[in-house]
Amino acid sequence: MLQVHEIREHLEAYTTALAKRGLSAKTSLEEILEIDEKRRSTQASLDETLAQSNTFSKEIGMLFKNGETQKANLLKEKTTQLKERSKALQESLNDAVAQLESKLYNLPNIPHESVPSGTDETDNEEVFREGDVPTLEETALPHWELAKKYDLIDFELGVKVTGAGFPVYKGKGARLQRALITYFLDKNTEAGYTEYQVPHLVNEASGFGTGQLPDKEGQMYHVTADDLYLIPTAEVPVTNMFRDELLPHTKLPVTCTGYTPCFRREAGSYGAHVRGLNRLHQFDKVEIVRIEHPDKSYEALDGMVEHVKEILRDLKLPYRILRLCGGDLGFTSALTYDFEVFSTAQDRWLEISSVSNFETFQANRLKLRFKDVDGKNKLVHTLNGSALALPRVLAGILENYQTPSGIEIPEVLRPYCGFDRIE
Known part of the structure; x- marks a missing residue:
């Protein structure tokens, strides 16, 4: 605010x-x-x-x-x-x-001076690209067909149990999913982030605190009987742990990570571009959150970007980074970098992480302050990023690591999976 x-x-x-x-x-x-x-x-x-x-x-x-x-x-x-x-x-x-x-x-955050003008994702600015796109066989399949062929994910069973957008992971698909979660958490804690397990439902005050409410697009699931909301991201409960707090400057930065399922209605999302894991109503994500001194928040943002780069280098996935234009910028963000992994089988880029600085926008709503060295109470800067969102990372691994005889597992994940390939 x-x-x-x-x-x-x-x-x-x-x-x-x-x-x-x-x-x-x-x-x-x-x-x-x-x-x-x-x-x-x-x-x-x-x-x-x-x-x-x-x-x-x-x-x-x-x-x-x-x-x-x-x-x-x-x-x-x-x-x-x-x-x-x-x-x-x-x-x-x-x-x-x-x-x-x-x-x-109802007024969005002020974009940072480096944010380009623009109306939608076509005006986003590519600022970095790394990794070689693999050359696949002509018979290469998109991930939803690979998931069916190797019995990794059952989309139809999810429809039976709940509805479209709620997949069921099976066998090695479930183990690969669990391996990714653990690997991401390990990378984050090794980088100094404290791990938290947080509630998956939040109250209205928490939704207002981080800017998800008022929910103009109707994207949050609302449990009306108890007036609680299913979280769209771990950012909401993790950041709200510090709502109404006055922190001493010596406690900054505060660095947190956590794994949660995420729930989004994704109203109005239809078409081939949302097939398979491309867009879901429930998905898993590992999040990183930072509470920073205002003088150090953009240095911290750069550090978060480098951290996500390192994860993608470990996975050996081709990716690029976009600086979002004003028209594609989230309501609460001052500056956002989107990471996209290249899906070779789909021949398109898939967003797998957003890393953002909200400056004082969330902190003002949260009444989250710190006592500076001059003795004055000031608003902190809050930041968060996906490290990482699982569905499209998994899609990228299945598609980019496929061979005619099976799917290779990225070397860094093999100790977590307990297997080297899916056949």
Whole structure:
């Protein structure tokens, strides 16, 4: 959530920056400032009224004590009027605060200066590419056919049990999935991230804290009876562990990792591009989260990018990195790098990780602060990234490592799997 004083100070710059997202935001920003001005003037009037009422109350006591009943009763009438005015002012203040929060909650983050302008994924900027795309036989298959051929994943059984987008992993497919989860967690903890096991459902406050709520696209699963939400990513529960905290600067950075299933409705996702593991309603992901001093967050973001690079080098998968344009940037993000692995059998790039810096946007919603060396309380910067999302990594391994006689297992995963190939 943006901070009102920052909007007031940087109105023109924010207007220009939000235009990168395709938003004409000046009117909305000016409305926020007008509402805040009303809030502040109402608060000042309320404070003055309450102070006057308190003064009169003290005087009334003294007047009764001195036997000046008539004067005391006159002041009591004025006090009654002040209380009525205070009530009206409080209602007006509450209304202004609610309007202000609503406006702020629905305004996205300000893109970093390096974010390119653009309307959609076609305007994203490739900044890095590495790895050789393997040459496959003409008979090479996409992963959903490989999964069926080698009895690794049963998509139809998932439809029977739940519905489309909920696959069932079997035998060596399940073991390979488990191997990837453990390998990713090991890589993250070796890099200094503390592992957490967190709830898979969160309350409304947590959804608002990290920016998933209000859910304008209706992508979250809502358990209405208990007013809880199935998590779309481990970022939500992990980051919310620190909601309403004031951290000493000596505790920064805070680095966390965790594995969870993720649940996304993916409403409106249809067509060949979402076949197999390309897009699911339930999938597994290992996440990394960092809470950083504002002066060090972009250095930390670069470190997260290098960490994900190292994982993909270990897996020997061809990949590229994109800097997302304003139109493709997530609601809460200031800067995002997407990692994509090349699916040789599908002849297309598949997103397998997003690494983002949210700056103070989430921290302001979370009321997550730190006490700096100067003794002042300041908002932290929050960051997160996938390290990694499993479905498309698994798809990339199955497709890029296939041979006419079977599927090779990346060398780094063999100790975790207990087998070298799938035949």
